[in-house]
Amino acid sequence: MINLTGSFQDARFEAELVPHRSIGKRGALAAIGGTGVVLGTSTAVIGVMSGGKSLPYTTPFAFAIQLGLTWAFMSNARDACERQILMMDESGLTLTHTRPDWEEPVVTKMGPAELPWVRIKETEIRGIKKLSLCLRKNEIPLGRFLPPVETKNLQQNLKLALRNWTKDPSPAI
Numbered sequence: 001m002i003n004l005t006g007s008f009q010d011a012r013f014e015a016e017l018v019p020h021r022s023i024g025k026r027g028a029l030a031a032i033g034g035t036g037v038v039l040g041t042s043t044a045v046i047g048v049m050s051g052g053k054s055l056p057y058t059t060p061f062a063f064a065i066q067l068g069l070t071w072a073f074m075s076n077a078r079d080a081c082e083r084q085i086l087m088m089d090e091s092g093l094t095l096t097h098t099r100p101d102w103e104e105p106v107v108t109k110m111g112p113a114e115l116p117w118v119r120i121k122e123t124e125i126r127g128i129k130k131l132s133l134c135l136r137k138n139e140i141p142l143g144r145f146l147p148p149v150e151t152k153n154l155q156q157n158l159k160l161a162l163r164n165w166t167k168d169p170s171p172a173i
Contacts (some may be wrong), residue, residue, distance in 0.1 A: 017146060035069050078101060083147060095142070
């Protein structure tokens, strides 16, 4: 989800990039518990039906499946808290990237002299277009978690903001 806010007097461009996630940490824990109950019950039923002969074979598979699902749900819940805040004003462009497992956010600043050379690079990963901000040989991933429609919206708005950027804005008439 992209939240575009601010005015041309305060900030010429400001965007908060937030991933869409259908379940949070509580939902992930509920899904993990639900799949654990289903896998445990099905393993027990198969064990009873086979007279206990299948338990040495089915139990490790059930644990492996549950471990994989736990990892997937918890990484999804962790990634749901990722944020990127992009702000362009008279002092340049600032990108603040935060995640809950990082001790402090990663802040990337590009000064006013560098902004005319900033480019938006579009790459395709498994058929999905992703954006990066490029300055010389540095590439900064931008909104990797956004769906294609929002990626395109971000690209259009950011290109427009970079094209229209000037150090001293002229007053609106």
